[in-house]
Amino acid sequence: MGKLLAVTGNQAMAEAMRQINPDVCAAYPITPSTEVMQRFSSFVADGAVDTELVTVESEHSAMSACIGAAAAGGRVMTATSSQGLALMWEMLHIASGNRIPIVLTLVNRALSAPLNIHGDHSDSMGARDCGWIQIYSENGQEAYDNLIQAVRIAEHEDVRLPAMVCMDGFIISHSIESMEYLDDQVVRDFIGSFTPTYPLLDNDNPVTYGPLVLPDYFIEFKKAQHEATMAARDVTLEVAKDFAKISGRSYGLFEDYKLDDADIALVILNSAAGTAKDVVDEFRNKGIKAGILKPRLFRPFPYEEVGDALKNTKAVAVLDRSDSYGGFGPGYMEIASALMINSSRPILINKIYGLGGRDFFPEHAGAVLNELKEIAATGNVKTFKEYIGYRD
Amino acid sequence: MSTSLKLKELSRKEELLTGGHRMCAGCGAPIIVRQILLASDRPLIASNATGCLEVSTTIFPYTSWKIPWIHSAFENAAATISGVESMYRSLKKQGKLDKDLKFIAFGGDGGTYDIGLQSLSGAMERGHDIVYVCYDNGAYMNTGIQRSSATPKGADTTTSPAGTVKQGKQQPRKNMTKIMAAHNIPYAAQASPSNWRDLMTKARKAIEVDGPAFLNVISPCNRGWRTPTNVTIELCKTAIETCFWPLYEYEDGKLTVNYKPKEIKPVTEFLKTQGRFKHLFNPGNEGLLKQIQDDIDRDWELLLKQEACDKSN
Numbered sequence: 149m150g151k152l153l154a155v156t157g158n159q160a161m162a163e164a165m166r167q168i169n170p171d172v173c174a175a176y177p178i179t180p181s182t183e184v185m186q187r188f189s190s191f192v193a194d195g196a197v198d199t200e201l202v203t204v205e206s207e208h209s210a211m212s213a214c215i216g217a218a219a220a221g222g223r224v225m226t227a228t229s230s231q232g233l234a235l236m237w238e239m240l241h242i243a244s245g246n247r248i249p250i251v252l253t254l255v256n257r258a259l260s261a262p263l264n265i266h267g268d269h270s271d272s273m274g275a276r277d278c279g280w281i282q283i284y285s286e287n288g289q290e291a292y293d294n295l296i297q298a299v300r301i302a303e304h305e306d307v308r309l310p311a312m313v314c315m316d317g318f319i320i321s322h323s324i325e326s327m328e329y330l331d332d333q334v335v336r337d338f339i340g341s342f343t344p345t346y347p348l349l350d351n352d353n354p355v356t357y358g359p360l361v362l363p364d365y366f367i368e369f370k371k372a373q374h375e376a377t378m379a380a381r382d383v384t385l386e387v388a389k390d391f392a393k394i395s396g397r398s399y400g401l402f403e404d405y406k407l408d409d410a411d412i413a414l415v416i417l418n419s420a421a422g423t424a425k426d427v428v429d430e431f432r433n434k435g436i437k438a439g440i441l442k443p444r445l446f447r448p449f450p451y452e453e454v455g456d457a458l459k460n461t462k463a464v465a466v467l468d469r470s471d472s473y474g475g476f477g478p479g480y481m482e483i484a485s486a487l488m489i490n491s492s493r494p495i496l497i498n499k500i501y502g503l504g505g506r507d508f509f510p511e512h513a514g515a516v517l518n519e520l521k522e523i524a525a526t527g528n529v530k531t532f533k534e535y536i537g538y539r540d
Numbered sequence: 541m542s543t544s545l546k547l548k549e550l551s552r553k554e555e556l557l558t559g560g561h562r563m564c565a566g567c568g569a570p571i572i573v574r575q576i577l578l579a580s581d582r583p584l585i586a587s588n589a590t591g592c593l594e595v596s597t598t599i600f601p602y603t604s605w606k607i608p609w610i611h612s613a614f615e616n617a618a619a620t621i622s623g624v625e626s627m628y629r630s631l632k633k634q635g636k637l638d639k640d641l642k643f644i645a646f647g648g649d650g651g652t653y654d655i656g657l658q659s660l661s662g663a664m665e666r667g668h669d670i671v672y673v674c675y676d677n678g679a680y681m682n683t684g685i686q687r688s689s690a691t692p693k694g695a696d697t698t699t700s701p702a703g704t705v706k707q708g709k710q711q712p713r714k715n716m717t718k719i720m721a722a723h724n725i726p727y728a729a730q731a732s733p734s735n736w737r738d739l740m741t742k743a744r745k746a747i748e749v750d751g752p753a754f755l756n757v758i759s760p761c762n763r764g765w766r767t768p769t770n771v772t773i774e775l776c777k778t779a780i781e782t783c784f785w786p787l788y789e790y791e792d793g794k795l796t797v798n799y800k801p802k803e804i805k806p807v808t809e810f811l812k813t814q815g816r817f818k819h820l821f822n823p824g825n826e827g828l829l830k831q832i833q834d835d836i837d838r839d840w841e842l843l844l845k846q847e848a849c850d851k852s853n
Contacts (some may be wrong), residue, residue, distance in 0.1 A: 157796035171630040174623060200630035205662030212659065215612050216587065216623025222631055224623075242612050307831060348608040348624055349631065351641060353585040358611035359598035 150330040150395070151385060157293035159290040160327060161227065162187035163315075164295040166197055167335040170251075171342070174202035174213035179265045180317040181255035185227050207232040211239035211250075218248045219357050221347025223299070223440030226250065229256035229317060233271045237278065243310045244279025245373065246358055249302035250310040252280075253295060256418070257317040258504040266505020268416060269470040272446075273478040274477035279373060281380050281515045282447040284417050286403075289327040291315040293397055294444075296330070298323035299339045299389045306379040307347065316419040318369035320504060334394050338416045377448050386447050401450040403442040404457055406432060410439030411439075413494075413506050415483050416467040417443055420501070420508040424467075427513035446537040449482050455489035462524035464494045469502045476533055495523050498533040512537050543581055553578050554606070561604040562596040566769030567774070568759030569675040571595045571733045573646060576673060576755075577607070580747050581638070585628075586622035589651030590740040591612035592682045593675065615655040617645040618663035618672055618729045619646035622638070627670045629732040640646035642747050643669065648759075649676040653716050664723040664752045670787040671746040674716065674760035689714040691833055692784075694825075695816045702819035707828055712835050720754035727753035729789035734776035738787055738798055745791070758785045765808050766815025777812060783840040794850040797843055807833050 155163070173192075175185040192201045202217070203343045204210045207228055218224040228236065233254060243250055245314040254272050256263040272282060283298055285291035294313045302311040303331065315321060326385040330338075334401045361369055386400040403423055406412060416424050417439055422443040441457055443449075456466055468477025475481070480498035482484070499516055502508045516536070556577040563570045569592060577584065588594040588611045590657040596795050597604040598611065612620045631637035647656055650770040652674035660672060665723050679697050687700040693712045694701040700709035721728040727749045732737040739757065747752035760775040762768065767775060781783035782805045809831060811817035818827055 172623065172626045172635070174626070198630065198634045200626040200633070202626045204619060205658060205665075209616060209659050209662055210620035211620075212612055212616035213623030213626065214575060217626075217627040219610050220585075220624040220627035220631075222627045222636075224627075236615055239616070246612070260548045268766060325610035346612055348585050349628055349639065349641065351585065351608055351639070353772075354606055356598050356603035357606055358608045360595045361600040365600050395584060424826075425709040434577075490724070 150334070152328050154324050154326050154405065156183070156322055156324055157291055157315050158160070158183035158255065158322065159187060159293060159369045160288040161290040162191070162290045163329055164397070165225055167268045167330070167332050168223070168225065168296065168299055169197045169336070170199050170225040170418045170523070172214070172217035172224050173200065173226055174204050174206055174210045174217065175226045176207045176210045176232060177227070177492070178207070178229050180231040180267070180321045181227045181232070181253060182319070184247040184253055184255070207235040207268050208239060208249060210245065211236040213241060213353060214250045215238050215243050215246065215248055218250050219246065219347070220349050221344030223456065224250045225252070225254035225467065227255070231257045233275055234259060237275065240275055240278035240280060245369070247308045247373070247376065248310060249308055251295065251298045251302055252310065252312040254312045254446070255317045255321045256314050257427045264504040265317070267319050268503045268505065269527045272312065272314045273470040276447055276451060276478060279309065279377065280447060281309055282445070283311065283313045283444055284444055285313060285315040285320070286418055286421050286442065288315070288320055288325045291320065292327065293391065293395060293399065296335055296338065297387045297391050297399070301383050303342065303378055306381050307376055309376055309380065314418065318421045330395060338394055340374055352360060376415070381448050381450055391467070399444060399446045403417065403444060405440040405442065407439035407457055409437055409440055411437040411462045411524050412517060413439045413441055413461045413464045414467060414513065415441045415443065415464060417469065417479065418470065422466065423508055423510055424513040427510045427517065429501045430514070431517055436521060439462055443479070445500070449486070451486040452489055453484065454486040455463055457481070457489040458487060459492055459493060462495040463497070463520040464495045465499055467499045467516065470506060471500050480533070495527065495529060497523070500533070500535045502536050506537055545579070545737055550578055556606045557597065558604045558606060561766065562599060564769070565582040565593065565763060566760070566762045566772045567592070567760065568733055571756045571772070572673070572675050572739070572759055575733060575736055575739050576644070576743040577803045579721070580642065581744070581748060583607070584642050584644050584747070585624055587611065587617045587624065587645045589645070589656055591648040591651055592730055593646055593648065595682065614651055616659045617647045617651060618660040618670070619643040621670050622663040622666065622668045625670050640664035642671070644671045644673060644747070646673050646675065648681070649674060649678060650680045651686050652824055653689045653714050661723065663689050664720065664725050664754070665691060666732035667751055669751055670755045671755065671756060673755045675757055677759045677761035677764060679761070679764045680765045681761045683687055688789065690716065691837065692829055694820050696715060696819060697816070707825055709738055717756045719755070721793070724793060725754060726750070727790065729754070730756045730785065732758045732776040732780055732785060732787060734773045734780065735787060735799065742789060764816065767813060771813070778805070778810045778813060781805045782807045783836050784810045786840060788843060795843070795847045807836050
């Protein structure tokens with residue numbers, strides 16, 4: 149059995165990293181993820197890990213050094229937030245394009261401007277097309293569990309791709325919750341040892357990483373990359389099955405909460421899903437069939453499974469904690485695609501909430517559910533996309 | 541056990557940058573890379589900034605590199621190799637690797653002086669055991685001859701064209717070798733493929749030294765300099781004889797000027813060989829030519845003074 153503790157989300161991520169014991173970490177501090185690498189630096193200073201810590205001068209160099217280190221042939225991790233991820237953007241594509249498994253803790257924070265240090269998903273949603281596996285976490289426990297599983301998913305021979313595990317800045321990163329740590333040995337046995345493929349350090353078998361690929365071969369590279377990314381779906385389920393055995397906690401591609409017979413549903417990511425679950429319970433007590441779909445694996449996106457899970461609902465709201473200005477929220481666009489798979493589908497609306505760390509209260513979830521109830525009954529939609537929880 | 545730097549012995553060593561790549565005839569960069577790779581007695585792992593050298597030597601499915609090689613982006617050859625070197629240290633420390641390897645990065649002046657300066661400065665400050673080699677051809681040649689901070693004053697490039705009002709690049713070059721030396725790294729040097737024994741000796745010192753090292757090597761580009769393809773080595777020699785490109789090295793911060801021309805030629809001897817400086821010889825540009833000569837005289841005197849100062853300490 150593991151240990152039950154009261155810790156912050158950042159603390160839990162640093163602890164998972166200590167247990168994973170990567171060969172190299174290259175990172176640059178940024179609020180609210182700073183504490184992850186700060187705590188990890190103490191593990192390095194105290195000899196609790198074997199890691200070479202590369203304290204680079206920017207996030208661009210952090211990801212560059214991670215790419216070099218992982219290509220050299222070892223396990224590599226880092227952590228960042230917001231502008232840090234934005235500065236890595238060029239290198240995120242290069243990590244995935246070169247099929248380099250790196251595991252990154254992303255403590256979600258709003259992107260500038262205006263400058264804001266609090267939690268929303270504009271950073272990870274902005275990076276959703278960078279070719280990284282994206283796994284979202286509701287709380288510290290999920291983030292810890294997801295980080296450990298991400299190592300196995302990223303390094304799987306059918307995948308070999310970088311992965312980011314996302315949790316909400318401050319709301320989770322700086323809040324103390326009770327959670328369970330697994331034993332060190334249990335984690336180490338679960339992740340296993342790193343098996344390098346084509347390591348740069350094997351100078352007897354020299355390889356060229358990152359060549360120039362012209363139109364005659366480029367699309368073949370990209371198709372292979374897409375197929376590897378899609379393979380992460382089954383691998384995620386396989387890894388989750390093994391993880392349940394060591395932890396007793398089960399994970400899927402998404403969490404469905406009271407969704408089986410639901411007429412109306414919210415699709416909501418990360419910490420706000422916890423708040424929304426309470427409100428769904430209240431609606432259920434009133435005899436209203438409400439449910440929640442909380443995505444976990446966002447890249448690759450499990451369109452078929454999500455489409456099937458929502459096909460019998462009458463009205464669904466996707467709540468996005470980020471926006472695509474001039475378009476729908478990123479979550480909405482994915483759910484809309486997922487719903488196209490079946491001929492029967494609910495009416496789908498989009499609410500943008502919680503940007504820059506604005507609190508998401510139960511009454512927000514309640515108001516959306518009431519609106520869905522109305523839509524389900526009448527079929528009339530007032531507006532498909534709307535901001536909620538802002539001052540007039 | 542090191543190979544002596546004799547042509548006979550060197551000719552028996554395997555070329556680690558193989559022929560058949562697509563660099564231009566007369567380009568300085570592959571000559572420099574071959575000399576450096578030949579100079580090393582240790583197995584090398586290389587990173588390469590985006591640029592002519594990178595795109596022309598690794599057109600998929602071919603590669604010219606017979607050593608492990610990685611390119612990730614333009615501005616980060618130093619950060620990338622610092623990651624490779626960190627993994628090497630980690631695996632060695634853990635007893636997972638039993639090899640004796642050295643690490644080298646190649647970048648042009650764009651990737652070194654400009655867009656990659658921060659990444660390079662960071663890697664040097666962190667003290668990785670790496671060698672960074674800049675092949676300095678004095679402009680962004682890969683994208684079609686745009687000015688860089690290594691472009692000499694007065695040079696005509698596509699973004700500092702010689703026009704009716706402006707006579708080429710307005711600013712003097714950045715002194716990158718001094719900037720690197722100011723990081724207090726154990727070894728920094730300036731070299732030229734024309735003086736191959738000097739370059740190879742410096743490469744060997746840079747590779748052997750424990751810690752970061754920097755080599756700045758002049759690399760003629762016939763496209764950008766607008767010269768014939770068969771004068772590469774002569775251009776380098778003239779650059780040295782005019783003190784446009786002095787050969788010197790900092791060993792643990794102490795400066796040695798490796799070559800002092802008996803009779804320093806005027807810089808016009810260097811400028812007149814190249815189309816990029818042609819407009820400087822038009823009537824009315826005498827003042828500009830004088831400024832260029834004055835800058836070179838001042839820098840050369842400073843170099844000699846610093847060498848004398850370091851020797852007396």
